[in-house]
Amino acid sequence: MSTLLEINDLKTYFYTTNGVVPSVDGVSFSLESGQTTALVGESGCGKSVTSFSIMQLVNSPGKIVGGEILFKGRDLTKLNDREMRDLRGNEISMIFQEPLTSLNPILKIGTQLDETLLLHRKVSKKEAKLTSIEMLKKVGIPRAEQVYSSHPHELSGGMRQRVMIAMALSCNPSLLIADEPTTALDVTIQAQILKLMRNLKNEFDTSILLITHDLGVVAELADKVIVMYAGQVVEEADVMSLFAKPQHPYTQGLIQSTPKVEAEVDILESIKGNVPTPSNKPTGCYFHPRCPFAMDICKSEMPELKMNEQSGNKVRCWLHNSGKEVDLYGENLTYSN
Numbered sequence: 001m002s003t004l005l006e007i008n009d010l011k012t013y014f015y016t017t018n019g020v021v022p023s024v025d026g027v028s029f030s031l032e033s034g035q036t037t038a039l040v041g042e043s044g045c046g047k048s049v050t051s052f053s054i055m056q057l058v059n060s061p062g063k064i065v066g067g068e069i070l071f072k073g074r075d076l077t078k079l080n081d082r083e084m085r086d087l088r089g090n091e092i093s094m095i096f097q098e099p100l101t102s103l104n105p106i107l108k109i110g111t112q113l114d115e116t117l118l119l120h121r122k123v124s125k126k127e128a129k130l131t132s133i134e135m136l137k138k139v140g141i142p143r144a145e146q147v148y149s150s151h152p153h154e155l156s157g158g159m160r161q162r163v164m165i166a167m168a169l170s171c172n173p174s175l176l177i178a179d180e181p182t183t184a185l186d187v188t189i190q191a192q193i194l195k196l197m198r199n200l201k202n203e204f205d206t207s208i209l210l211i212t213h214d215l216g217v218v219a220e221l222a223d224k225v226i227v228m229y230a231g232q233v234v235e236e237a238d239v240m241s242l243f244a245k246p247q248h249p250y251t252q253g254l255i256q257s258t259p260k261v262e263a264e265v266d267i268l269e270s271i272k273g274n275v276p277t278p279s280n281k282p283t284g285c286y287f288h289p290r291c292p293f294a295m296d297i298c299k300s301e302m303p304e305l306k307m308n309e310q311s312g313n314k315v316r317c318w319l320h321n322s323g324k325e326v327d328l329y330g331e332n333l334t335y336s337n
C-alpha cells in the first residue's frame with residue numbers, strides 16, 4: 001500500500017482580537033491509497049479545520065503556520081493559488097454535510113456537473129453532458145436526464161448529496177474528503193449514502209478522508225481511525241482495534257457514548273464536561289479535566305503520541321508510557337514510567 005497523503009506536524013492557527021487560537025495543534029497522520037481514514041472527535045476538536053487546511057481553504061484570520069501536507073509527495077502548503085485550483089475538484093474533491101451550501105441554487109444540476117468536467121478535462125460540452133448523466137446514474141439517481149435539467153431545490157436532501165458525490169467523483173479524484181457527509185440526512189438515507197460511498201470507493205479506487213463525529217459511520221466505512229481532541233491526535237488505530245480495545249480514555253468515552261443496536265440500555269454514558277475552547281486549553285494533557293484516570297503528571301505535562309507495541313495503536317496518554325497495552329476496563333490502571 002502506498003502513501004497518498006502525509007501530514008506532518010500541521011499547525012493551523014486563528015489570529016483573533018482575543019489572541020492566537022491554535023485550532024490544529026501539531027497534527028500528523030498518513031492516508032494510504034485505496035483506504036478510508038476517518039478523523040473523529042467532538043465538534044471543535046479541529047477535524048474540519050484539518051480538512052480545510054488540506055484543501056488550502058483556510059481563510060483569514062486563519063493561517064497554516066507550520067508543518068507540511070504531502071499529497072503524492074508534493075507539499076500542498078507550498079503550491080500557489082493556480083496550482084491548488086488545478087488540484088481541487090480534479091485530484092482532490094470534497095463533499096460537505098449540507099449540499100445546498102455547495103450547490104448553486106440558481107444553476108441547473110447539469111450545468112454545475114458539466115462545469116467541473118469542462119474546467120478540468122479537455123472535453124466538449126456534448127461529452128461533458130454525457131459523462132454528467134452517466135455519473136448521475138452511477139450514484140443511483142433515477143431519471144438522471146430529468147435531474148440533469150433540474151434545480152437543486154427540486155431535489156430531496158438525499159438526492160442532493162448523491163449529486164454532490166457525482167460531482168466530486170466526476171474527474172475521478174485520488175482523494176475524496178467527506179466532511180460529515182450523512183449528518184444532515186435521515187437514518188434510512190444515511191445508510192444508502194454510506195453504501196453508495198463504499199461501492200464507489202471500490203469502483204473509482206478513490207481514497208477517502210472521512211470527517212465525522214459519528215462512530216457508527218466510522219464503523220461502516222473506515223479502515224483506519226484518527227481520534228482528535230482539542231486540536232491534537234490522541235489515538236490512531238485500525239478500525240477493528242479501535243472498537244475492540246480503545247486505548248485512550250477519550251476514545252473509550254466516545255465509544256461508550258455511541259448507541260449500539262444490540263444493547264438494551266436506557267441511559268448512554270456521556271463524557272463529562274466539554275471540549276476546551278482552542279483559546280483556553282488546560283495545562284498538561286488537554287483531556288485531564290474530563291479524564292477518570294487523570295494522575296498528577298497529567299495536569300502538568302503533555303504526553304507524546306507514541307506507538308503502543310502491544311496493541312499496535314498510537315496513543316497520547318501517560319497511562320501508556322510503559323509501552324504496554326492498558327486494560328481500561330478495570331485492571332492495571334497505574335502509571336508506570
Ligand code: SF4
Pocket residue numbers: 248249250285286287288289291292293294295298303316317318319
Ligand atoms: Fe487521562 Fe492522563 Fe491519559 Fe490524559 S494522560 S488521557 S489525563 S490518563
